[in-house]
Amino acid sequence: MTSHDLVIEAEGLVRRFGRTTALQGVDLSVARGTVLGLLGPNGAGKTTAVRILATLLTADAGYARVCGYDVATHAQQVRQSIGLTGQYASVDEDLTGRQNLVMIARLLDMGGAQSRRRAAELLEWFDLADAADRTAKTYSGGMRRRLDLAASLVGRPEVIFLDEPTTGLDPGKREDMWDVIRSLVADGSTVLLTTQYLDEADALADEITVIDHGRVIAHDTPEGLKRVVGGQTLEVRPSDPSRLEETAAILGAVATAGVVEQPRNGVLSVPVAGDDALPATVARLASAGIGVTELSLHLPSLDEVFFTLTGRTAAHDDTTQHAEVA
Amino acid sequence: MTLDLTTKPRVRPVSGTGPHAVDGASRRPLPLVRHSLTLAKRSLIKTWRTPEALIDVTLQPIIFLVIFVYIFGGAVSGSTSGYLQYLLPGILAQTIAQGAIAIGVNLNTDLEKGIFDRFRSLPIARSAPLVGAVIGDVARYVIVTVSTLATGYVMGFRIHTNLAQAIAGCLLAVLFALSLSWVSVFVGMKVRTSGAVQGIMFLIVMPLSFASNVFVPTSSLPGWMQGFVNVNPLTHLVAAMRGLFQGDPLGNHVWWTLAWCAGFVAVFLPLAMRAYRRKV
Ligand SMILES: Nc1ncnc2c1ncn2[C@@H]1O[C@H](COP(=O)(O)OP(=O)(O)OP(=O)(O)O)[C@@H](O)[C@H]1O
Ligand SMILES: [Mg+2]
Numbered sequence: 131m132t133s134h135d136l137v138i139e140a141e142g143l144v145r146r147f148g149r150t151t152a153l154q155g156v157d158l159s160v161a162r163g164t165v166l167g168l169l170g171p172n173g174a175g176k177t178t179a180v181r182i183l184a185t186l187l188t189a190d191a192g193y194a195r196v197c198g199y200d201v202a203t204h205a206q207q208v209r210q211s212i213g214l215t216g217q218y219a220s221v222d223e224d225l226t227g228r229q230n231l232v233m234i235a236r237l238l239d240m241g242g243a244q245s246r247r248r249a250a251e252l253l254e255w256f257d258l259a260d261a262a263d264r265t266a267k268t269y270s271g272g273m274r275r276r277l278d279l280a281a282s283l284v285g286r287p288e289v290i291f292l293d294e295p296t297t298g299l300d301p302g303k304r305e306d307m308w309d310v311i312r313s314l315v316a317d318g319s320t321v322l323l324t325t326q327y328l329d330e331a332d333a334l335a336d337e338i339t340v341i342d343h344g345r346v347i348a349h350d351t352p353e354g355l356k357r358v359v360g361g362q363t364l365e366v367r368p369s370d371p372s373r374l375e376e377t378a379a380i381l382g383a384v385a386t387a388g389v390v391e392q393p394r395n396g397v398l399s400v401p402v403a404g405d406d407a408l409p410a411t412v413a414r415l416a417s418a419g420i421g422v423t424e425l426s427l428h429l430p431s432l433d434e435v436f437f438t439l440t441g442r443t444a445a446h447d448d449t450t451q452h453a454e455v456a
Numbered sequence: 457m458t459l460d461l462t463t464k465p466r467v468r469p470v471s472g473t474g475p476h477a478v479d480g481a482s483r484r485p486l487p488l489v490r491h492s493l494t495l496a497k498r499s500l501i502k503t504w505r506t507p508e509a510l511i512d513v514t515l516q517p518i519i520f521l522v523i524f525v526y527i528f529g530g531a532v533s534g535s536t537s538g539y540l541q542y543l544l545p546g547i548l549a550q551t552i553a554q555g556a557i558a559i560g561v562n563l564n565t566d567l568e569k570g571i572f573d574r575f576r577s578l579p580i581a582r583s584a585p586l587v588g589a590v591i592g593d594v595a596r597y598v599i600v601t602v603s604t605l606a607t608g609y610v611m612g613f614r615i616h617t618n619l620a621q622a623i624a625g626c627l628l629a630v631l632f633a634l635s636l637s638w639v640s641v642f643v644g645m646k647v648r649t650s651g652a653v654q655g656i657m658f659l660i661v662m663p664l665s666f667a668s669n670v671f672v673p674t675s676s677l678p679g680w681m682q683g684f685v686n687v688n689p690l691t692h693l694v695a696a697m698r699g700l701f702q703g704d705p706l707g708n709h710v711w712w713t714l715a716w717c718a719g720f721v722a723v724f725l726p727l728a729m730r731a732y733r734r735k736v
Contacts, residue, residue: 209578
């Protein structure tokens with residue numbers, strides 16, 4: 131890949147807020163038409179990185195280019211090409227959904243009729259047509275988030291920044307949001323999304339950059355990262371607790387490591403690899419006649435990822451970081 | 457959300473020219489003017505939606521006119537009707553100047569909201585959201601002017617010049633408020649809380665409206681105060697309006713008022729913009 135194909139490139143980004151150093155030298159790169167997942171716990175610096183790339187903040191050191199333009203010196207050109215869905219909805223609560231979208235279209239120099247058409251299209255697409263003429267104040271959290279995403283897509287941006295797009299959405303809406311993101315990418319957009327969930331990054335991203343305390347601690351494909359942090363875990367709860375032993379034996383046969391753990395009462399869990407672990411387990415349980423009330427495949431949680439990568443648990447509060455920096 | 461893929465707008469694969477150019481949105485001239493007007497419309501919608509925010513500026517001139525004319529009119533000027541003729545331009549100037557306080561207060565709270573992040577990520581002039589908000593406030597000033605004049609008319613106030621001059625007087629008042637709003641916007645950008653903006657602006661507008669010719673002729677004030685009263689921009693505005701409404705001698709009052717307006721804009725618009733850039 132030539133550097134021409136890199137739509138987002140950042141090197142050595144540093145940003146301080148008073149005594150807190152939110153970013154201490156972050157490198158990022160995203161190729162055209164791909165999704166980068168920026169994974170990190172609370173206070174890792176995800177939002178700060180996104181805001182610098184979206185020209186809302188300036189970096190204290192390092193540089194970043196979006197679509198070939200330096201975000202510090204050519205902010206206006208960068209803004210031509212980006213759409214930002216921030217962590218907190220950036221819509222005008224006193225305007226209706228439609229008025230919000232039309233206003234943005236007008237600010238992007240679309241004509242009146244074209245603006246109204248674009249707004250209607252997006253409202254339809256995001257299932258907001260019925261609520262289009264209500265003020266955004268009356269929207270639920272999920273509706274506001276959708277309106278916010280719609281607002282950032284008005285100008286059909288080449289590059290889309292999504293800061294925790296699914297936080298606060300129920301599981302069904304979360305899947306819908308994933309579909310939207312996939313279709314944007316299918317249409318040629320480049321996406322940088324931040325998330326606190328490995329499964330989300332795994333489902334959407336071509337590459338994942340893990341940051342913690344303002345530093346990149348891993349950069350890999352989802353597969354590579356999963357190899358490092360230990361892939362998936364299979365959890366099974368036999369409906370008849372007396373058959374726990376038997377179930378454990380079956381699981382032992384599909385597991386990558388022989389250890390069958392019992393994290394909760396009546397639930398067995400084993401590390402597995404490959405796509406056939408689940409069907410193989412189901413087949414063996416069925417032929418042994420063991421009924422199950424729970425059967426699930428999990429990716430490691432962010433905590434587990436961090437534990438593997440750094441040897442310590444992720445700092446979830448900002449005070450820990452502050453103390454460390456000070 | 458149900459995704460109906462058939463109606464899904466396609467995000468077109470875009471070439472290096474940027475997506476907004478793709479959609480036939482040519483670079484039309486005067487982007488700052490266009491974007492500011494779009495954002496002024498946003499302010500108008502908000503004003504329209506919350507008419508209760510206009511109550512203070514519409515009721516205050518009515519209450520002030522009634523109180524001052526019927527309580528002090530006899531004592532100050534010998535007749536209530538004569539005092540009404542004298543007082544109305546003053547009350548209009550005072551209220552419209554107070555009306556300019558609101559914009560700083562509103563922008564101060566607005567700035568904390570996410571929508572300003574959105575504006576900052578769009579390829580528009582940085583100043584457009586502020587300029588748009590100021591322009592949108594014209595509606596409030598027109599409402600103040602109309603409600604004050606209407607109340608005055610009911611109480612017996614009459615224009616003694618002609619329509620053109622009366623309109624010129626009203627426009628001068630609106631222009632004054634627009635220029636003064638930049639002071640308010642500047643304070644709104646500089647000060648942390650909206651309550652403080654309100655307080656500071658009140659401290660500026662209060663002396664302007666009382667140490668002036670609004671209620672009594674300048675000549676009746678103590679000598680040491682006359683120096684201030686004679687340079688007070690509100691004095692010039694009120695004198696100019698008295699000339700344009702009643703045919704009083706105009707002198708240089710219109711020019712002084714316009715000079716003050718130009719001064720407010722020349723000094724406080726750049727200061728406000730600088731404070732806005734710093735803040736975000
Ligand atoms: N405007 C600010 N003023 C002061 N400190 C800030 C500011 N913005 C961010 N920080 C600090 O910088 C650090 C990184 O914050 P950031 O919002 O980038 O984290 P994040 O990864 O987005 O976290 P979250 O998952 O909670 O959204 C935190 O310690 C935060 O307290
Ligand atoms: Mg964040």
